[in-house]
Amino acid sequence: MKSLDIAGILVKKPKTVLLVYTIIMFLIAFNAKNLYMESDLGKFLPEDEPTIKLLKYIGEEWNIGDTLIIYVESDDVLDLETLKDIDYVTNKINPYRHDRGELDGIVSETSITSLIKLKNSLPPPAGEGKYELPSSESKIMKYVARIGEARKTVLTDDYKASAVVFTLSSDADEKEILKRAEDAVASVDTKMYLVGTLPLRDSLREWNLRSMAIIFPLAIFFVSIVLFAFHRSFKGLIITFLPTAYSIFMTFGILGIVRPQLTMLSIAIVALLLGLGVDYSIHLMNRFLEERGDHIKKARKSIATTGKAVLLSTITTAIGFGSLMISSMAPLRDFGFGCSLGIVLCFFSTLIMVPPLIVVLDFREKVEVPAWKRLAKFATKNSSRIVFLGVAIAIFSIAVFPKVGTDVNYFSMAPKDNPVVLKTKEFSERFGSSGSLNLIMVEGDLKDPKVIKEIYNMEERMRSDFRIHNAGVTFVSIADIIKKINLEDLPDDSIRLQLIYSLMEDKIETAIDEDFSKTLISVNIPIGLSMEQQKEVVTAINSIIYNTSIPGGKVYPITGATPINVAINDLLFEQQTRSLFLSILLVFATLILIFRSSLHAFLTIIPVIFVLLLEPGILVSLGISLSVVTISIASIIVGTGVDYGVHITKRYLEGVEEGLGKEEAMEKAIEGTGLSLVEAALTTVAGLLAVYFVNVPALQEFMKVVISMIILSLLGAVFFMPALYRLKKI
Template sequence: MLKKLARIIVKYRVAFSLIALFLLILSLYGVQLLEFESDLTKQLPQDLPAVRDYLTLQNEFQSGDSALIIVKVASIEEGGVYDIRDPEVIKSIYELEERLREHEYVTNTMSIADIFIQILGRLPENEEEVKFVLNTLPPEALQGLISSDYRTTMVIATLTAGSGSQAVQRIYEDIERDIKEVRFPKNVEVIQTGTIGITYRILTMLQGDLNRTMTIALIFVAFLLIYFYKSVFRAMLPLIPLVFGVIMTLGFMGLLGIPIDMVTTVVGAMIVGMGIDYGVHVTNRYFEERKKGRSIEEAAEEAVAETGKALLGAALTTIAGFSALSLSLLPSLRRLSFALIMGLSLAAINAVVITPSLIMLYEDIMKKIKGKHEVPEIRAHSGFIAKSFNTLGMIIKGHPKTTLLAVSLMTLVFLYGLTQVTTEVRLEKMIPEGIPEIEAMKDVRYEFGGQDEVDFIVKAEDVRNPAVVRAIYRFEQEILADSHYNNVFETNSIADVVVRKYGYIPEDKEKIKEAIKEGGAPVNDDYSMTLIQLKGNFGGANPENFRAIMHYFEEQAKSADFPPGVEIRPAGDLYLNYVLDGLTSQELSKISTYGSVLVVLVVVLLFRRPLVSIAMVLPMFLGALWTVGYMGLAGIPFTQTLAGVISMIVGLGVDYGMHLTHRFLEELREGNPYPIISALEGVGPGILVGALTTAGGFLALLSGELTAIHDFGKTLAVGIFASMFAAFTVTPALLQIFYGKKIRGEEK
């Protein structure tokens, strides 16, 4: 069947090329429609209780994001201010607040300037007035606004609920413009951080990382191919179809409305890394057949037919591994699954259809230039590389059991690494150290105790019921009593509003209604819901403490002493991060198991030989085990980006064992007395080139700015090299053990 398909592809290569060109033009239009997404709720199932509570928070209480603007004396140059209490600084802060309030999405602002307006009715005119007002206030009133050394303060802007990359970009840029238009005194530095600032930085990094990593991956792959093929033009043969595949993938993502988020931003570099493998194997087999003296048509047909079998199996197993991601509860992983399957399918089709057409076109052009066809000499089949694979084949042929013993001893080291693996899903931890928004957030946590917020949604028939208000007050006091453990430094609720007005919580419901009406307490329109707002340092804690604090909040909500029929549940951005963390751990196990099972099923169905299947799939399991062990040893945590990495490595790792096994069986059928050596000599260079280019594509992710993208690139590159090493050692050793007697019998 593949022989017939190969003849059709060779015969109608021009028509197929024109179809590919049309799809390329359509894809270029789709690329312009690509959108970037950073909304955490879009990465979680919409029917999840935590997501529903988060949406309730936004819809019922108009709870949106917050912009924290740090104002600090960053230097002590002469002619500038040295203290944040300088009247000129306070005047500039108030001017900034006025500008912020002009935006329709800003619901409230708060700063030290407001204190002077409330007490003096105006801004202070000199430092004496500033110090007089601040000295009249209790220390706790200033703790959240002015640092102990009086060099840092902040402006807090509360925003209406909004989502989408365009809204975040607009708000961030508006606030940045306001900051620049306000003339702060010399020595004063103003930095925007908080939810908006960090989200905006992630969005800009996502856009930059997608373009940068994809470009570097293509350049790296191109140089590697030039080295192996000894020619720029021959290197372009597998590269051009790959570029087609990448553009088509991104184009169809735009046309189908699949956004680029923290997970799918790696698609471009991944398709470059993985897709080149297909084109390399077709090109290598073609040049190998030409070296044997076949015509260009015969060589193309043989390359498509014989390599096509292994490519079909490799593509199916890789797709099987990636399809496990579609079974995830996380929408971002499902989107990644679809994008990768689509991209790899396009890359494989382009490799089988476009690559032979380009090779034959190249040969025809060279014939017109030189007057005859010349058999090209490539580095992959000669010199040091060829000798290395011949030597490796002889060693494994003579000592298969010793080879497996050495691999087993190496595996013990990585088994220890498995015990050290952790997870991390907080968005701010995806940004590298040194970024202004993150450094400013550190100032907030160090100087002001933190401005992270966790809310508890309280649902009742009427939250103004005295029994409910008293229960809320007791709950707050219990939380504050554990502040040394939970990092909470401030709470706010309707109970606080009532206590501030009366000094106690009255039994008279009408008095409570009056206090709530006057105090602006956080309640919804029909008084069926209210909030208990906690502020503190939650997001800055290490992963273990963060989980412990969020778990503490969950347990407190479950054991809270509230009247019958009253519900209380944690909510908010940070709690969503915690929920995502738990889901990531669950999904990791599920996806890895399903991916492995699907790959094994595909291998068994394709080859229907138990021993052959074992030789193919064992390297992929070892590659995945070594990779996760490396993550533990290197301190790389599992993130939402890396949640499907095992499934990916399983899908990719089986390809190398499949190519070797397929060639071994082909040599065995033809009566070759040294099938192990011939298989390693024949497809070993192609696997090496494919692994180097694939790993190079992944290592290009190190050029990205986001920490999660760095970790993803390093981990997958290690996974590729681990799978290749396992395939070069374990697969041939097992095949030699399984088929040794038959081979020796044929030798006699």
């Protein structure tokens, strides 16, 4: 009786209900101002993952944070005027060379100018004894030649491009440093661009927030086209859209309070909620218009019947999204929470707003499609053929499962036309690196020549390993610097080693810790390697590390951007399997509780499992790999795809209770719900189409797979499930 009283209130005082709910929405949505965007790929790994723990330790121990790179383009980078521009910009960004980031936030800087000045600081005749650029171009060329292979990390072979690499302190004021860099670059004539993890992440953070603002109106536009095609009425648009819009605003308002950190996945929340939330409004609105009698009777009947089906859909969809919350990847947990929260709010908004809106707008239209009856008969009469075709397609999909690849590509999660992304890609192609950190930490007595020699020998073993060499991986360590200063020879005695350290000046501070017990080896792993190649390189490096013995010390596994990519990649299948198994189990249990029949629950979820079996075929046919974005799709489909079956089963059971024959009840169920299901599926697809226009490859792939599986879920519910009911003679 309680639901009947609520139905009465909704239609007796519709304006009051809408006003109160609007006030509540604004109060909650106001908190969305607290949201901020996080674009660090490392957030996809659990904090207790060894790679992350080691990188965090190094960051704290060495005060190392992000990297900022100045990408320089010129007809001749070694032209004295160009070098002066580079030196000017470098000094503006890093005004305090010896402060280790305490004053200016810059721990270290590497550039062609600093390497030249270091050579020039050597006592005559090797240099001028001054840490400054020489005025003679012949000396500049001589110093560049002496630098040797080390120059390739900051200078291209054609001398037309250069890089200035800054390592920030872990607590640096990133916005202030970016502003400093932008001002410095703008004040010189030489073409310079900001690339690297810091400007890239900052650019993506701003872009992601703008994209969310773009997706919402685009999704509204596309969904409006679908709704208008079905209802030919602006009143129908308002009734279906307004509850979902309220839900989206409240979702992000609540997230602003409890989980304000958004990621790129959060962009998809808007499109998903808009598409799915409108579905709920469509089902309840169409059922309300289908009923006979006054507004109170229609509200009571629609809420008591379709309202319960929508509630079940809400529960199953929330479970599908919620299963992502068991993931060890924080962005997936946040995405699952945001979608689950939004779906629940969509249910309440639909229940509270749709009946009052119908009454206030005096909406009476109901779409009728006579041809749908023939489709309902076809679905129930051709069960054997439909099941055979479905099973054959599923077997083919399972057969291509071994071809499903995994990939963790940072650039696939970046917009194609973003200027910083384009320049970072260009820089990566010319220098073989995106500027991301990859490090090996070594512990030992670095005043002992034997330790230095063992570090160098370890590097040489890495350089000679064909897996590492063929990938174009390079290494720079304290041993390499010492060998270069000592005329291509490693010192045998401690006194000579100490003398070399004294010549290194400020470079010693960034290469070795204060008590000469730890050092970092910089590992440059080229951009563009496949995931298999990245994994092979990381495995090969770690294998050599494990077989290296440092006198009185140890070598830690490689950590940084590439090992993080590999670790995330290794988690993908495991994460998907865990969340998928949980979502299927919980949804099945929910269906049993609601239908009070394990058989009806089984037949309702079978079409969804059928669609999940088709996912490998979809991924392979579209050339899409499993990634940190597409990993969530299977769990999403469990929750959203089962909705179609829920509505058909619910209407089928209503027909049986009314005394209809089982075959006739199924035909009536498809006839009564089928059009709403098609409309709901098309609105979901339309909402997701908006994601395509954000021009991010990973999100576009996500959208293609989700849309494909939603359409297949609809077909499975309308054709496959009735066929199963008829075959089982239930």
